[in-house]
Structure formats: structure tokens, C-alpha cells
Amino acid sequence: MFDEIQAAHDRLDGVANRTPIHTSRTLDERVGAQVFLKCENFQRVGAFKFRGAYNAISQLDERQRAAGVLTFSSGNHAQAVALAGRLLGVETTVVMPTDAPVIKRLATEGYGARVVEYDAGEASREEIAKRLCAEGGQTLIPPFDYAHVIAGQGTAVMELLEQVEGLDLILVPVGGGGLLAGSAVACKNVRPECRIVGVEPAGGDDAARSFRTGVLQSVDKPQTIADGTRTNSLGKLNFELIRRHVDDIRTVSEAAIEDAVRFLYYRTKLVVEPSGALGVAALLSGAVEAAPRTAVILSGGNMDGSTLAAILSR
Numbered sequence: 001m002f003d004e005i006q007a008a009h010d011r012l013d014g015v016a017n018r019t020p021i022h023t024s025r026t027l028d029e030r031v032g033a034q035v036f037l038k039c040e041n042f043q044r045v046g047a048f049k050f051r052g053a054y055n056a057i058s059q060l061d062e063r064q065r066a067a068g069v070l071t072f073s074s075g076n077h078a079q080a081v082a083l084a085g086r087l088l089g090v091e092t093t094v095v096m097p098t099d100a101p102v103i104k105r106l107a108t109e110g111y112g113a114r115v116v117e118y119d120a121g122e123a124s125r126e127e128i129a130k131r132l133c134a135e136g137g138q139t140l141i142p143p144f145d146y147a148h149v150i151a152g153q154g155t156a157v158m159e160l161l162e163q164v165e166g167l168d169l170i171l172v173p174v175g176g177g178g179l180l181a182g183s184a185v186a187c188k189n190v191r192p193e194c195r196i197v198g199v200e201p202a203g204g205d206d207a208a209r210s211f212r213t214g215v216l217q218s219v220d221k222p223q224t225i226a227d228g229t230r231t232n233s234l235g236k237l238n239f240e241l242i243r244r245h246v247d248d249i250r251t252v253s254e255a256a257i258e259d260a261v262r263f264l265y266y267r268t269k270l271v272v273e274p275s276g277a278l279g280v281a282a283l284l285s286g287a288v289e290a291a292p293r294t295a296v297i298l299s300g301g302n303m304d305g306s307t308l309a310a311i312l313s314r
Contacts, residue, residue: 001241002189004151005182008055009158015087016051016155017043021163024268031283033290036167038160041272041301045079045107047228048156048179048299049143053080055152056141057088065090070138072096072125074227075104076300077143082111093138095129101227103304120221144176145235154182158190160295167194168291171279173299174198174207174249175229177238183297184245197288198242198249199278201226201257206233211242211249225307226257228275228300252278256285258311264298265312273303274311 022037040048057069068091071081078094085092092113096105097120109115118128133140141149156179157170170187174180180198187196200207204222210233218233234242242249257274260281264270272280279296282288 001147001151001185004147005154005158005186008051008151009155011055011058012051012152012155015054018159019043019156021160022268022270026267027263027280027283031290031294034293035283035290036164036293036295037268037270038156038295038297039270040156040297040299041270041276045076045083046300046302047076047080047276048153048297049076049080050083051155052149052152052178053077053141054084054087056146056148057081057084057090059148060090060139064139067137067139068092069141070095070129070133070136071141071143072129073143074100074230075108076228076302078108078113079104079111079302081141082108082113086112093132095125095132097125101302101304101307104302107302142235144178144231145237147237150178150182150238150241152182153179154186156297157183157186160297161187161190164293164295167191167293167295169195169197169294171197171199171282171288171294171296173229173275173278173297174200175275176231177207177234177242179297179299180246181238181241185241188245195247195291196245197247199282199288200229200249200251201278202251202253204229204231205251207242208249208251210234210239211246214243224257225254226274226278228273229278250282250287252281252285252287256281256287258314260284261311270298271301271303271308272298273300276300
């Protein structure tokens with residue numbers, strides 16, 4: 001997998017944004033360490049997902065490109081597939097729940113994708129996607145349990161380790177596990193002494209339980225404001241990589257997530273969606289103790305104005 005991440009790193013050069021590192025003296029003082037924020041909220045489509053989507057679609061052959069691609073996603077992966085498809089001249093279809101954030105659906109359609117809605121309480125997105133692929137012949141590009149997607153996501157930490165030397169700890173949000181799996185493989189091959197820890201909402205703690213027990217766990221309809229992590233379980237490939245390369249997975253409360261979004265907005269002037277703020281939530285709440293040189297992946301910044309206003313007003 002590390003060879004694939006290196007190849008993805010080269011493939012994305014000049015296509016994906018080389019996202020900046022931000023720091024905050026206030027954050028450093030609060031947690032007693034140097035903290036480096038890897039701002040994937042400044043990535044194309046506003047989230048790290050562009051890395052994996054472009055890496056996957058760019059490797060399709062001519063026949064597959066002509067038939068188009070299909071995915072299922074509540075938002076960020078949907079936008080990423082839509083934009084990557086537009087850049088590469090590939091038609092895209094996205095299966096999206098009716099309650100997906102409006103800003104993410106509008107952006108997905110704006111990039112040129114066809115959106116197929118479904119009711120998450122009545123149907124499985126995986127089943128709908130498989131049926132549509134069987135009917136139309138598209139290639140399915142899942143949001144996380146897919147080797148080329150994982151490799152693309154791992155380039156965020158490859159880039160981070162080029163930008164910041166001597167890291168002791170990297171905190172990574174975890175939903176389906178694509179970002180955490182790719183990040184962990186990259187980290188342990190480039191800087192094996194650096195600890196890598198996943199962070200997820202307490203209301204969707206399947207990854208933490210899976211990590212502790214060594215058996216893949218699930219959560220039915222995770223209840224969390226962090227919509228990017230509302231996956232029922234880790235992907236199977238992701239889980240195997242996480243078991244081998246991740247040091248720990250911790251959970252944070254909804255209150256801690258909202259506190260982190262507010263802190264990032266008011267003190268660093270960064271708009272970060274709840275899923276992207278998980279690492280900062282872990283530091284500020286004490287769920288994870290900061291190491292002397294700690295990095296946090298801010299995985300995305302796509303959030304409805306109404307959600308941001310509600311969080312800021314509380």
C-alpha cells in the first residue's frame with residue numbers, strides 16, 4: 001500500500017492543492033504543546049476526499065471512463081467524485097440520502113454529477129448503487145473501502161510530513177476509515193516513531209470498539225453532528241490496515257465537537273466542519289494528551305450556514 005500512496009502522491013502533484021499548515025498560540029497554550037493544523041478544508045471541494053477520488057478515477061481505462069462512474073456519499077466524497085470526473089471527462093452519478101447537507105448536494109450537482117436520492121430509513125445505499133451499476137455498467141468508486149481511494153487519502157499525511165519535521169503525534173478523524181488507514185500507512189513508513197491516533201464521535205464509536213476488540217463492529221444510524229462520520233462501520237480493507245498501523249482510536253462527545261468548531265472559528269478564523277474538527281476536539285477535551293509536536297488533520301470545511309450558525313450561537 002505504501003508504494004500506491006507514493007504513486008498517488010506523484011499523480012496528484014499539480015492537481016490537488018498542497019494544503020497549508022496553520023498554527024495557533026492559543027491552542028498551543030491550551031494543550032501545552034506545539035500543534036500543527038493540516039488544513040484539508042482548503043483542499044479542492046473543501047475536503048481531503050478529492051485526493052482519493054481523483055487517484056481512483058484517473059486510473060480507469062478508456063472503456064471504464066466511457067461507461068462513467070458511480071458512488072454513494074452524504075457529501076464530501078460525492079463532490080470529490082463529481083469534480084474529479086469533470087476534470088477527467090468522466091460522467092458521474094451519486095447516490096445521496098435525502099437528508100444530506102444542502103450545501104454538499106448543491107456543490108455535487110454544480111460539479112456536473114447526476115444525483116440519485118434515497119431515504120436512508122428505507123433503503124441501503126450500497127444496494128441501490130450496485131443495482132444502478134448493473135443496469136448502466138458504471139464503475140463503482142466507494143467512499144472509503146477501496147484501495148485507490150485509501151492510497152489517495154494517504155497523500156495528505158505524506159505531504160504533512162514533508163511540511164513539518166519531527167512530529168510525535170498525528171490525530172486523524174475516522175468515519176469509514178479511508179483517511180485514517182492511508183494516513184497510518186504513510187506515517188509508519190516515513191516516520192515510524194510518530195504515533196497516529198484516530199478520533200471519532202462517541203455516538204458512532206464503531207471504530208474504537210473494533211480497534212479494541214479486534215473484531216469489526218457496527219453502529220446502526222450513528223447519531224452525531226459530524227455527518228462525514230455517519231458510517232455504520234469501518235471498511236474491511238481499512239480495518240485491516242488500521243489494526244496493523246494505528247496506535248489508538250479515541251472518542252469525543254458532541255459538546256466537545258461543537259466546542260472545537262467554535263474554537264477554530266473564533267480563535268484561528270478557520271471554518272471547519274464538525275467531522276474535520278474531531279482532532280482538535282480530542283485535544284481541547286483531554287480525550288487525547290498532546291505530544292510535544294502534534295499535528296491534526298482538519299479533514300474538511302463544508303457545512304451549511306444554518307449548522308454553523310447554530311453551533312456558534314450555542
